[in-house]
Amino acid sequence: MAIGRRTYRSVDGERVEGTWRYIFTRSLDTYSLNELFIYADGAVDCGGKLTDLEGLREQLRRGRAATTLENGARAYVHHLASWRFAEPQAWIDPDMLVGEVADEIDRLNDRPDSMQRCLLEVETYLADITEDNRLALRERYLAIPQHFRLYTLGDMDRKDYPLRVLISAIGEPLHGDPQGRVVTAQMHGQAVEYFRERERSIAEWQASTPSDGPATAVAAPISIHHTVYPKGWPQDPGVQVLQNDYPATITINGRDYPSVIHAYWAMSTDDSDWHDRIVAAPRSFDAADLAKQAPRRAGWPAARLAVMTALLRAKYTQHPHLAHTLLGTGDARIMYIDFDSAYWVAGQKRGTNWIGRLLEVIRSELAATEAGIPVAPAHDARPSASP
Incomplete structure (x- = not known):
């Protein structure tokens, strides 16, 4: 996640806001650590080549952009160091990376990202608890890059457990549960109450914010x-x-x-x-x-x-x-x-x-x-x- 790392590029005299994260690019058996630049207009600069989300997917497919690292391969950081990987561990796959980049583009445009869209869908579900709305919520949850799902609620104690309960039908296995637990009506009720309480807490927090106005601009720049x-x-x-x-x-x-x-x-x-x-x-x-x-x-x-x-x-x-x-x-x-x-x-x-x-x-x-x-x-x- 590249939040807080800001950059920009100029297009016809106009400033296009951007952000960046690190990525490995590959040439033959050498992995080079580079910046992956992400811009509000959807452009993506991967290792010095300007492309878009589809182009990034293609580079990942071809191995030019790498999310897996081969044991014993050479790693290189320009003008800094080189070494060989020993038992490398990669934390994300191509789908996770593309999802992360798509979220960054949404945030640069002040649009809801995949986590925020999921939480908006929770509100719809709580207002009308139906099977159709549960399935819509499940789809929104699964659209979140897998490595970010734990952080959707910002609750480090429960993590995404209440969400996983809501997207799972009563009487069926709890989504993503390593223990294979089955969702009960009691578990579902507790998850619903968790979100009701969460709504109340957010409303109370918003009421306690400075009364002279928002801390940041409401209108787009x-x-x-x-x-x-x-x-x-x-x-x-x-x-x-x-x-x-x-x-x-x-x-x-x-x-x-x-x-x-x-x-x-x-x-x-x-x-x-x-x-x-x-x-x-x-x-x-x-x-x-x-x-x-x-x-x-x-x-x-x-x-x-x-x-x-x-x-x-x-x-x-x-x-x-x-x-x-x-x-x-x-x-x-x-x-x-x-x-x-x-x-x-x-x-x-x-x-x-x-x-x-x-x-x-x-x-x-x-x-x-x-x-x-x-x-x-x-x-x-x-x-x-x-x-």
């Missing part, structure tokens, strides 16, 4: 990609109005700027001639390009975050329709993907996504205003820096 419109911006560009180069005039210190980009770069210099040339640039691209030649203010790197915060605050307080679009993103994490400095954007090797993070802060300020909560910003939308 959104990405704001740098989009160029050669023939001019469309009448309704949707969420793309959140781009800093969107032509929304903002007023700072009594001066008008055609966009956030114009304002940011114009205010980055204390040379009045360069300032005015940047403001007059026909496009935000031209403004940024001119700014490369202009002298920077002393201390600009330390001040730029405060300036950008004020400029974004001005954009969305001075243009209610844009504020409405920003508020419409709910509590989603905003990934701002552009060709700018990694300091500001996501999607690069070390991108810090400051633009996306600032948009989330300003969205929260707008939500506070909309709710009538009297929260004053740290400072107004008039940066002290002047041309």
Whole structure:
């Protein structure tokens, strides 16, 4: 299970989230330890070859990806070590591995994985205890990769015993029981009561969580990609109005700027001639390009975050329709993907996504205003820096 090991790849400038686990790949009689990368779009990178679930199954069938290890075979870790296996033991088979990868893809897309789908089916069964629902629950249980079934309930004392009771018919052998016990009506009743109590405990726990709201976002993350419109911006560009180069005039210190980009770069210099040339640039691209030649203010790197915060605050307080679009993103994490400095954007090797993070802060300020909560910003939308 690769939970917590995060990675990503870029596809046409878009960040595709991923995760990874270790896997052995095989060439002749040598097993190499490699990373198996799994991505939200269903792509799988097995030993440097991009494929999908079906491709992974084929590599397992051909032995290129290995879940069994031969005694005496050579093992190799790039630039680290090599050895020969002595009495190797493998814990999973190809079906388990493919099932695990499929679950990871579901989790990357915020979809229920096989264990969660099984638990949802338990709710259906408890609401209507019928043979059809038992068989549906059994199917969901068996769809969980075998090596993960023990962890479905998160109960290390009972493990998956109550589930195995429910999927087994009364009077028939308990599924997976090495002792061959037969399920009785009493065992079934106890399993049903276990899940009823579990539901009550979960409800009580949820009621005891912080009352000010969820700890993590409910809405799915959104990405704001740098989009160029050669023939001019469309009448309704949707969420793309959140781009800093969107032509929304903002007023700072009594001066008008055609966009956030114009304002940011114009205010980055204390040379009045360069300032005015940047403001007059026909496009935000031209403004940024001119700014490369202009002298920077002393201390600009330390001040730029405060300036950008004020400029974004001005954009969305001075243009209610844009504020409405920003508020419409709910509590989603905003990934701002552009060709700018990694300091500001996501999607690069070390991108810090400051633009996306600032948009989330300003969205929260707008939500506070909309709710009538009297929260004053740290400072107004008039940066002290002047041309």
